Amino acid sequence: MAASSKPRVLIIGCTGYIGRFITNASIRLGYPTYLLVRPEVASDVYKAAMVIGFKSAGATLGSVTDEKKLVEALKLVDIVICSIAEKNLNDQVKLIQAIKQVGTIKRFLPSEFGMDPGLMDHAIAPGNKVFMDKMKIRRAIEAAQIPHTYVSANCFAGYFLSGIAQFGRFFPPRDTAVVYGEGNAKVIWVDENDVGTFVLKAAEDPRTLNTSVYIRPPKNILSLNEVLQLWEKKIGKTLEKQTLLEEEFMSMISNEKASLPERAALAHFYQIFYRGDLMFEIGPDGRDTGELYPDVSYTTVDAYLDRYL
Incomplete structure:
Protein backbone atom coordinates (compact mmCIF):
# COMPACT_ATOMS: atom_id res chain seq x y z
CA MET A 1 0.00 0.00 0.00
CA CYS A 155 4.38 -7.36 29.56
CA PHE A 156 6.44 -4.46 28.26
CA ALA A 157 10.05 -5.58 28.01
CA GLY A 158 11.37 -2.33 29.45
CA TYR A 159 9.36 -2.87 32.63
CA PHE A 160 9.53 -6.63 33.01
CA LEU A 161 12.27 -8.20 30.89
CA SER A 162 15.03 -5.65 31.51
CA GLY A 163 15.31 -6.86 35.10
CA ILE A 164 13.94 -10.34 34.41
CA ALA A 165 10.94 -9.57 36.61
CA GLN A 166 13.00 -8.70 39.68
CA PHE A 167 10.61 -6.17 41.20
CA GLY A 168 12.01 -2.64 41.15
CA ARG A 169 15.08 -3.59 39.10
CA PHE A 170 15.78 -2.76 35.46
CA PHE A 171 18.98 -4.70 34.86
CA PRO A 172 19.23 -8.51 34.89
CA PRO A 173 20.52 -10.14 38.08
CA ARG A 174 24.11 -11.33 38.21
CA ASP A 175 24.17 -13.17 41.53
CA THR A 176 20.75 -13.93 42.98
CA ALA A 177 17.23 -13.97 41.54
CA VAL A 178 13.81 -14.06 43.12
CA VAL A 179 11.45 -16.71 41.75
CA TYR A 180 7.74 -16.24 42.32
CA GLY A 181 6.29 -19.51 43.55
CA GLU A 182 7.42 -22.33 41.29
CA GLY A 183 8.30 -19.85 38.51
CA ASN A 184 6.49 -21.87 35.85
CA ALA A 185 3.63 -19.52 34.92
CA LYS A 186 3.88 -18.59 31.25
CA VAL A 187 4.53 -14.90 30.65
CA ILE A 188 4.37 -12.94 27.37
CA TRP A 189 7.29 -10.52 27.07
CA VAL A 190 7.01 -7.89 24.31
CA PRO A 218 5.30 -17.10 19.84
CA LYS A 219 8.97 -17.24 20.84
CA ASN A 220 8.35 -14.83 23.72
CA ILE A 221 5.87 -16.96 25.63
CA LEU A 222 8.24 -18.13 28.36
CA SER A 223 8.09 -18.73 32.08
CA LEU A 224 10.30 -16.84 34.52
CA ASN A 225 12.35 -20.00 34.99
CA GLU A 226 12.90 -20.29 31.24
CA VAL A 227 14.04 -16.68 30.94
CA LEU A 228 16.41 -17.06 33.88
CA GLN A 229 17.87 -20.17 32.24
CA LEU A 230 18.44 -18.20 29.03
CA TRP A 231 20.20 -15.47 30.99
CA GLU A 232 22.35 -17.93 32.93
CA LYS A 233 23.50 -19.50 29.68
CA LYS A 234 24.47 -16.08 28.34
CA ILE A 235 26.52 -15.10 31.39
CA GLY A 236 27.91 -18.59 31.98
CA LYS A 237 26.79 -18.64 35.58
CA THR A 238 24.09 -20.28 37.68
CA LEU A 239 22.22 -17.75 39.80
CA GLU A 240 21.24 -18.41 43.38
CA LYS A 241 17.42 -18.68 43.43
CA GLN A 242 15.28 -17.33 46.24
CA THR A 243 11.73 -18.66 46.19
CA LEU A 244 9.07 -16.16 47.24
CA LEU A 245 6.01 -18.04 48.39
CA GLU A 246 2.55 -16.81 47.49
CA GLU A 247 1.60 -15.94 51.07
CA GLU A 248 4.81 -13.92 51.46
CA PHE A 249 4.04 -12.00 48.30
CA MET A 250 0.48 -11.33 49.42
CA SER A 251 1.80 -9.80 52.63
CA MET A 252 3.85 -7.37 50.54
CA ILE A 253 0.71 -6.29 48.68
CA SER A 254 -1.20 -5.71 51.92
CA ASN A 255 1.63 -3.74 53.53
CA GLU A 256 0.09 -0.32 54.10
CA LYS A 257 3.53 1.21 54.65
CA ALA A 258 4.19 0.80 50.92
CA SER A 259 2.83 3.40 48.52
CA LEU A 260 -0.43 2.72 46.70
CA PRO A 261 1.24 2.66 43.24
CA GLU A 262 3.81 0.15 44.51
CA ARG A 263 1.12 -2.08 45.99
CA ALA A 264 -0.88 -1.88 42.74
CA ALA A 265 2.21 -2.90 40.75
CA LEU A 266 2.81 -5.80 43.13
CA ALA A 267 -0.80 -6.88 42.66
CA HIS A 268 -0.25 -6.99 38.88
CA PHE A 269 2.90 -9.08 39.43
CA TYR A 270 0.74 -11.45 41.47
CA GLN A 271 -1.77 -11.84 38.64
CA ILE A 272 1.00 -12.53 36.13
CA PHE A 273 3.51 -14.68 38.00
CA TYR A 274 1.34 -16.54 40.52
CA ARG A 275 -2.06 -16.68 38.85
CA GLY A 276 -0.74 -17.02 35.29
CA ASP A 277 -3.43 -14.64 34.02
CA LEU A 278 -1.70 -13.90 30.71
CA MET A 279 -2.36 -17.36 29.34
CA PHE A 280 -5.88 -18.30 28.26
CA GLU A 281 -7.70 -19.54 25.21
Whole structure:
Protein backbone atom coordinates (compact mmCIF):
# COMPACT_ATOMS: atom_id res chain seq x y z
CA MET A 1 0.00 0.00 0.00
CA ALA A 2 1.41 3.39 -0.97
CA ALA A 3 1.99 5.86 1.84
CA SER A 4 -0.59 8.27 0.33
CA SER A 5 -3.32 5.61 0.53
CA LYS A 6 -2.71 4.78 4.17
CA PRO A 7 -5.28 6.00 6.72
CA ARG A 8 -4.45 9.16 8.63
CA VAL A 9 -3.59 8.49 12.27
CA LEU A 10 -3.96 10.79 15.29
CA ILE A 11 -1.96 9.81 18.37
CA ILE A 12 -2.99 11.27 21.70
CA GLY A 13 -0.42 10.76 24.42
CA CYS A 14 2.59 10.72 22.11
CA THR A 15 4.93 11.87 24.89
CA GLY A 16 3.97 9.05 27.26
CA TYR A 17 5.91 5.84 27.74
CA ILE A 18 4.21 3.59 25.18
CA GLY A 19 2.94 6.55 23.17
CA ARG A 20 6.45 7.31 21.98
CA PHE A 21 6.87 3.82 20.58
CA ILE A 22 3.47 3.93 18.87
CA THR A 23 4.33 7.30 17.34
CA ASN A 24 7.67 6.02 16.07
CA ALA A 25 5.98 2.98 14.53
CA SER A 26 3.31 5.08 12.83
CA ILE A 27 5.93 7.27 11.19
CA ARG A 28 8.27 4.38 10.37
CA LEU A 29 5.45 2.44 8.69
CA GLY A 30 4.50 5.43 6.56
CA TYR A 31 1.19 6.49 8.05
CA PRO A 32 0.24 10.17 7.76
CA THR A 33 0.71 10.84 11.46
CA TYR A 34 -0.85 13.62 13.50
CA LEU A 35 -0.09 14.39 17.13
CA LEU A 36 -2.19 16.27 19.66
CA VAL A 37 0.48 18.01 21.72
CA ARG A 38 0.15 20.09 24.86
CA PRO A 39 1.80 23.51 24.33
CA GLU A 40 4.11 23.07 27.32
CA VAL A 41 5.77 20.00 25.77
CA ALA A 42 5.56 21.00 22.11
CA SER A 43 9.21 22.01 21.79
CA ASP A 44 10.49 18.65 22.98
CA VAL A 45 8.05 16.79 20.72
CA TYR A 46 9.12 18.71 17.62
CA LYS A 47 12.80 18.09 18.36
CA ALA A 48 12.21 14.38 18.79
CA ALA A 49 10.05 14.25 15.67
CA MET A 50 12.78 15.74 13.53
CA VAL A 51 15.20 13.05 14.70
CA ILE A 52 12.92 10.22 13.57
CA GLY A 53 11.93 11.91 10.29
CA PHE A 54 8.53 13.33 11.12
CA LYS A 55 7.43 14.70 7.75
CA SER A 56 4.16 13.01 6.88
CA ALA A 57 1.62 15.20 8.65
CA GLY A 58 1.91 17.48 11.65
CA ALA A 59 1.13 18.30 15.24
CA THR A 60 -1.74 20.29 16.70
CA LEU A 61 -1.22 22.30 19.84
CA GLY A 62 -3.96 21.35 22.24
CA SER A 63 -5.17 18.69 24.64
CA VAL A 64 -8.10 16.40 25.31
CA THR A 65 -9.52 19.06 27.62
CA ASP A 66 -9.47 21.69 24.84
CA GLU A 67 -12.63 20.65 23.00
CA LYS A 68 -12.16 23.02 20.05
CA LYS A 69 -8.61 21.90 19.30
CA LEU A 70 -9.51 18.26 19.90
CA VAL A 71 -12.40 18.35 17.42
CA GLU A 72 -10.21 20.13 14.87
CA ALA A 73 -7.61 17.38 15.15
CA LEU A 74 -10.19 14.57 14.95
CA LYS A 75 -11.59 15.99 11.70
CA LEU A 76 -8.18 15.53 10.06
CA VAL A 77 -7.86 11.78 10.59
CA ASP A 78 -9.33 8.32 10.13
CA ILE A 79 -7.84 6.49 13.11
CA VAL A 80 -7.35 7.65 16.71
CA ILE A 81 -4.91 5.94 19.06
CA CYS A 82 -4.98 7.04 22.69
CA SER A 83 -2.09 6.25 25.03
CA ILE A 84 -2.67 8.66 27.88
CA ALA A 85 -2.36 7.41 31.45
CA GLU A 86 -5.23 5.25 32.67
CA LYS A 87 -5.72 7.54 35.66
CA ASN A 88 -7.01 10.25 33.32
CA LEU A 89 -10.42 8.62 33.15
CA ASN A 90 -12.38 11.83 32.65
CA ASP A 91 -10.10 12.91 29.79
CA GLN A 92 -10.75 9.65 27.98
CA VAL A 93 -14.49 10.08 28.43
CA LYS A 94 -14.21 13.55 26.88
CA LEU A 95 -12.28 12.06 23.98
CA ILE A 96 -15.00 9.47 23.39
CA GLN A 97 -17.65 12.18 23.40
CA ALA A 98 -15.66 14.21 20.86
CA ILE A 99 -15.16 11.20 18.59
CA LYS A 100 -18.90 10.54 18.66
CA GLN A 101 -19.59 14.21 17.90
CA VAL A 102 -17.27 14.24 14.87
CA GLY A 103 -18.71 10.98 13.60
CA THR A 104 -16.09 10.22 10.94
CA ILE A 105 -13.52 8.20 12.86
CA LYS A 106 -13.12 4.73 11.36
CA ARG A 107 -11.26 3.17 14.29
CA PHE A 108 -10.49 4.10 17.89
CA LEU A 109 -7.88 2.36 20.03
CA PRO A 110 -8.30 3.40 23.68
CA SER A 111 -5.48 3.52 26.21
CA GLU A 112 -5.11 -0.13 27.25
CA PHE A 113 -2.01 -2.06 26.06
CA GLY A 114 -1.65 -4.25 29.16
CA MET A 115 -3.66 -7.20 30.44
CA ASP A 116 -7.19 -7.55 29.08
CA PRO A 117 -9.45 -5.81 31.63
CA GLY A 118 -12.40 -7.78 30.33
CA LEU A 119 -10.84 -10.92 31.77
CA MET A 120 -9.66 -9.43 35.07
CA ASP A 121 -12.83 -9.19 37.16
CA HIS A 122 -11.13 -11.50 39.67
CA ALA A 123 -8.11 -9.17 40.09
CA ILE A 124 -7.12 -8.28 43.64
CA ALA A 125 -6.94 -4.79 45.15
CA PRO A 126 -5.42 -2.33 44.70
CA GLY A 127 -4.39 -3.51 41.24
CA ASN A 128 -8.01 -4.08 40.23
CA LYS A 129 -8.84 -0.37 40.00
CA VAL A 130 -7.06 0.13 36.68
CA PHE A 131 -9.04 -2.75 35.16
CA MET A 132 -12.34 -1.36 36.45
CA ASP A 133 -11.51 2.06 34.98
CA LYS A 134 -10.63 0.53 31.62
CA MET A 135 -13.93 -1.32 31.58
CA LYS A 136 -15.75 1.98 32.15
CA ILE A 137 -14.02 3.30 29.04
CA ARG A 138 -14.96 0.21 27.05
CA ARG A 139 -18.61 0.55 28.05
CA ALA A 140 -18.58 4.22 27.01
CA ILE A 141 -17.04 3.34 23.63
CA GLU A 142 -19.56 0.61 22.94
CA ALA A 143 -22.50 2.72 24.12
CA ALA A 144 -21.42 5.42 21.67
CA GLN A 145 -21.15 2.76 18.91
CA ILE A 146 -17.63 3.86 18.01
CA PRO A 147 -15.69 1.39 15.82
CA HIS A 148 -12.83 0.21 17.97
CA THR A 149 -10.01 -2.24 18.64
CA TYR A 150 -8.72 -3.17 22.08
CA VAL A 151 -5.04 -4.14 22.24
CA SER A 152 -3.55 -6.31 24.97
CA ALA A 153 0.24 -6.03 24.80
CA ASN A 154 0.98 -8.11 27.92
CA CYS A 155 4.38 -7.36 29.56
CA PHE A 156 6.44 -4.46 28.26
CA ALA A 157 10.05 -5.58 28.01
CA GLY A 158 11.37 -2.33 29.45
CA TYR A 159 9.36 -2.87 32.63
CA PHE A 160 9.53 -6.63 33.01
CA LEU A 161 12.27 -8.20 30.89
CA SER A 162 15.03 -5.65 31.51
CA GLY A 163 15.31 -6.86 35.10
CA ILE A 164 13.94 -10.34 34.41
CA ALA A 165 10.94 -9.57 36.61
CA GLN A 166 13.00 -8.70 39.68
CA PHE A 167 10.61 -6.17 41.20
CA GLY A 168 12.01 -2.64 41.15
CA ARG A 169 15.08 -3.59 39.10
CA PHE A 170 15.78 -2.76 35.46
CA PHE A 171 18.98 -4.70 34.86
CA PRO A 172 19.23 -8.51 34.89
CA PRO A 173 20.52 -10.14 38.08
CA ARG A 174 24.11 -11.33 38.21
CA ASP A 175 24.17 -13.17 41.53
CA THR A 176 20.75 -13.93 42.98
CA ALA A 177 17.23 -13.97 41.54
CA VAL A 178 13.81 -14.06 43.12
CA VAL A 179 11.45 -16.71 41.75
CA TYR A 180 7.74 -16.24 42.32
CA GLY A 181 6.29 -19.51 43.55
CA GLU A 182 7.42 -22.33 41.29
CA GLY A 183 8.30 -19.85 38.51
CA ASN A 184 6.49 -21.87 35.85
CA ALA A 185 3.63 -19.52 34.92
CA LYS A 186 3.88 -18.59 31.25
CA VAL A 187 4.53 -14.90 30.65
CA ILE A 188 4.37 -12.94 27.37
CA TRP A 189 7.29 -10.52 27.07
CA VAL A 190 7.01 -7.89 24.31
CA ASP A 191 9.52 -5.30 23.12
CA GLU A 192 7.90 -1.86 23.04
CA ASN A 193 8.94 -1.23 19.44
CA ASP A 194 7.04 -4.37 18.47
CA VAL A 195 4.02 -3.15 20.45
CA GLY A 196 4.01 -0.07 18.23
CA THR A 197 4.23 -2.14 15.06
CA PHE A 198 1.39 -4.48 16.00
CA VAL A 199 -0.80 -1.60 17.22
CA LEU A 200 -0.56 0.16 13.87
CA LYS A 201 -1.20 -3.01 11.90
CA ALA A 202 -4.25 -3.83 14.01
CA ALA A 203 -5.56 -0.27 13.77
CA GLU A 204 -6.45 -0.57 10.08
CA ASP A 205 -7.00 -4.31 9.78
CA PRO A 206 -10.65 -5.13 8.94
CA ARG A 207 -10.24 -8.43 10.80
CA THR A 208 -9.74 -6.59 14.10
CA LEU A 209 -12.76 -4.29 13.94
CA ASN A 210 -14.63 -4.31 17.28
CA THR A 211 -12.40 -7.06 18.66
CA SER A 212 -9.62 -7.55 21.20
CA VAL A 213 -6.14 -8.13 19.79
CA TYR A 214 -3.57 -10.01 21.86
CA ILE A 215 0.10 -9.41 21.11
CA ARG A 216 1.60 -12.87 21.53
CA PRO A 217 4.99 -13.29 19.81
CA PRO A 218 5.30 -17.10 19.84
CA LYS A 219 8.97 -17.24 20.84
CA ASN A 220 8.35 -14.83 23.72
CA ILE A 221 5.87 -16.96 25.63
CA LEU A 222 8.24 -18.13 28.36
CA SER A 223 8.09 -18.73 32.08
CA LEU A 224 10.30 -16.84 34.52
CA ASN A 225 12.35 -20.00 34.99
CA GLU A 226 12.90 -20.29 31.24
CA VAL A 227 14.04 -16.68 30.94
CA LEU A 228 16.41 -17.06 33.88
CA GLN A 229 17.87 -20.17 32.24
CA LEU A 230 18.44 -18.20 29.03
CA TRP A 231 20.20 -15.47 30.99
CA GLU A 232 22.35 -17.93 32.93
CA LYS A 233 23.50 -19.50 29.68
CA LYS A 234 24.47 -16.08 28.34
CA ILE A 235 26.52 -15.10 31.39
CA GLY A 236 27.91 -18.59 31.98
CA LYS A 237 26.79 -18.64 35.58
CA THR A 238 24.09 -20.28 37.68
CA LEU A 239 22.22 -17.75 39.80
CA GLU A 240 21.24 -18.41 43.38
CA LYS A 241 17.42 -18.68 43.43
CA GLN A 242 15.28 -17.33 46.24
CA THR A 243 11.73 -18.66 46.19
CA LEU A 244 9.07 -16.16 47.24
CA LEU A 245 6.01 -18.04 48.39
CA GLU A 246 2.55 -16.81 47.49
CA GLU A 247 1.60 -15.94 51.07
CA GLU A 248 4.81 -13.92 51.46
CA PHE A 249 4.04 -12.00 48.30
CA MET A 250 0.48 -11.33 49.42
CA SER A 251 1.80 -9.80 52.63
CA MET A 252 3.85 -7.37 50.54
CA ILE A 253 0.71 -6.29 48.68
CA SER A 254 -1.20 -5.71 51.92
CA ASN A 255 1.63 -3.74 53.53
CA GLU A 256 0.09 -0.32 54.10
CA LYS A 257 3.53 1.21 54.65
CA ALA A 258 4.19 0.80 50.92
CA SER A 259 2.83 3.40 48.52
CA LEU A 260 -0.43 2.72 46.70
CA PRO A 261 1.24 2.66 43.24
CA GLU A 262 3.81 0.15 44.51
CA ARG A 263 1.12 -2.08 45.99
CA ALA A 264 -0.88 -1.88 42.74
CA ALA A 265 2.21 -2.90 40.75
CA LEU A 266 2.81 -5.80 43.13
CA ALA A 267 -0.80 -6.88 42.66
CA HIS A 268 -0.25 -6.99 38.88
CA PHE A 269 2.90 -9.08 39.43
CA TYR A 270 0.74 -11.45 41.47
CA GLN A 271 -1.77 -11.84 38.64
CA ILE A 272 1.00 -12.53 36.13
CA PHE A 273 3.51 -14.68 38.00
CA TYR A 274 1.34 -16.54 40.52
CA ARG A 275 -2.06 -16.68 38.85
CA GLY A 276 -0.74 -17.02 35.29
CA ASP A 277 -3.43 -14.64 34.02
CA LEU A 278 -1.70 -13.90 30.71
CA MET A 279 -2.36 -17.36 29.34
CA PHE A 280 -5.88 -18.30 28.26
CA GLU A 281 -7.70 -19.54 25.21
CA ILE A 282 -8.65 -16.59 23.05
CA GLY A 283 -12.39 -16.50 22.44
CA PRO A 284 -14.26 -15.93 19.18
CA ASP A 285 -14.19 -12.14 19.68
CA GLY A 286 -10.38 -12.00 20.00
CA ARG A 287 -7.45 -12.26 17.60
CA ASP A 288 -3.85 -13.37 18.13
CA THR A 289 -1.11 -11.34 16.41
CA GLY A 290 0.87 -14.54 15.95
CA GLU A 291 -1.90 -15.73 13.65
CA LEU A 292 -2.80 -12.36 12.13
CA TYR A 293 0.75 -11.29 11.26
CA PRO A 294 2.97 -14.39 11.12
CA ASP A 295 5.46 -12.69 8.77
CA VAL A 296 6.16 -9.72 11.05
CA SER A 297 9.61 -10.00 12.60
CA TYR A 298 9.94 -9.11 16.27
CA THR A 299 12.56 -8.93 19.01
CA THR A 300 12.82 -12.23 20.82
CA VAL A 301 13.50 -12.53 24.54
CA ASP A 302 16.81 -14.15 23.66
CA ALA A 303 17.89 -11.22 21.46
CA TYR A 304 16.60 -8.61 23.91
CA LEU A 305 18.77 -9.95 26.74
CA ASP A 306 21.91 -9.63 24.60
CA ARG A 307 21.92 -5.87 25.14
CA TYR A 308 22.81 -6.44 28.80
CA LEU A 309 25.92 -8.50 28.18
